[in-house]
Amino acid sequence: MHSFINSRLEFFPRLNAGHYPTPIEELPRLRAALGKRAPRLFIKRDDYTGAGLGGNKVRKLEYVLAQAQADGADVVISMGGEKSNHARVTAALCARLGLPCELVMNPPNVRYDGLKPANLVADELFGAKIHRVANRDERNTFSAELAARYMREGRRVALVPLGASIPLGALGFVRAIGETKAQLDAANIQITHIVHASSSGGTQAGIVAGCQLYGLSAQVVGMSPDDPSASIAAHVADIITDIGALLETTFDNRVIVRDEFVGAGYGIPTDESTNALALVARTEGILLDPVYTAKAMAGLIAMIGDGELTADDTVLFWHTGGQLALFYAPQ
Ligand SMILES: Cc1ncc(COP(=O)(O)O)c(C=O)c1O
Incomplete structure (x- = not known):
């Protein structure tokens, strides 16, 4: 079965940009800090995927940009907030491919006078051209207009949607589950849950489809950092169905997305997320x-506090990267 899935995956071109397998580490000191009833905790270090300072976007963009290259694209357009991790990795991989990259960006909810988000500094260093729009809603229209204009001028445009969360990109996470299953089997670890941040949906869709394909039976819980759970879950379900079409199979596309830990909005920390970030840093030397990821970890800690997760469970927290959002540079 696994060789059949692997050969279906091999059908799609993929860049060889990330460093895999990313490690799985145990978090014993975090567990001890969370009390006697806390489950055994592991972390999947996708903050170490490497390219462009890593994170979950590398896995998705390896497929999406390989396809853009195969299609003969001569410019890549994508979008995000000024602190976008997706934008940073897109810019880095485009630099590596020698492809011009243009990013349509809106200002972040949290900003400081005279300081520039480190992700934006990286985008510029990677040579991306930045187009600014006023808000999240304007990103799609502006990008589509820009793409249409370039195409009228005879250019071959690859328009990469938010977070590269299209079925092709989500294959990166199907593949990631093959990698994870092999690591867990080799270490004789049986997990009961995977917990991670879920927003544009590609990560969760790939994880859920991958678990079904590779026979990894864990409940997958996506934690929203922004939108209501119903809208993220609907989008994730659609991507799962479309991954099925790509791989010529069908999946159960029911998913769990929770939105109780968003707080005041996207990018605005909550007391719980700030505490979670500090706790993981102090106990394990890991930056969220x-x-x-800090909001996803706040969700995991709340599930432990509420007794939804107990010492009978074993949880894999998926670190999707993004730590550069902690940092700023002078403007
Ligand atoms: C650090 C980080 N974690 C999680 C996510 C969510 O992943 P996805 O957009 O695939 O749902 C993103 C991007 O949105 C991200 O940058």
Whole structure:
């Protein structure tokens, strides 16, 4: 079965940009800090995927940009907030491919006078051209207009949607589950849950489809850092169905997305996320990011506090990267 899935995956071109397998580490000191009833905790270090300072976007963009290259694209357009991790990795991989990259960006909810988000500094260093729009809603229209204009001028445009969360990109996470299953089997670890941040949906869709394909039976819990769970879950379910079409199979596309830990909004820390970030840093020497993974960790800690997760469980927390959002540079 696994060789059949692997050969279906091999059908799609893929860049060889990330460093795999990313490590799985145990978190014994975090567990001890969370009390006697806390489950055994592991972390999947996708903050170490490497390219462009890593994170979950590398796995998705390896497929999406390989396809852009195969299609003969001569410019890549994508979008995000000024602190976007997706934008940073897109810019880095485009630099590596020698492809011009243009990013349509809106200002972040949290900003400081005279300081520039480190992700934006990286985008510029990677040579991306930045187009600014006023808000999240304007990103799609502006990008589509820009793409249409370039195409009228005879250019071959690859328009990469938010977070590269299209079925092709999500294959990166199907593949990641093959990698993870092999690591867990080799270490004789049986997990009961995977917990991670879920927003544009590609990560969760790939994880859920991958678990079904590779026979990894764990409940997958996506934690929203922004939108209501119903809208993220619907989008994740659609991507799962479309991954099925790509791989010529069908999946159960029911998913769990929770939105109780968003707080005041995207990128705005909560007391719980700030505490979670500090706790993981102090107990395990691991930095989370303030926008996504700290809120996902706050959700995991709340599930332990509420007794939803107990010492009978074993949880794999998926670190999706993004730590650069902690840092700023002078403007
Ligand atoms: C650090 C980080 N974690 C998690 C996510 C969520 O992943 P996805 O957009 O695939 O749902 C993102 C991007 O949105 C991210 O940058």
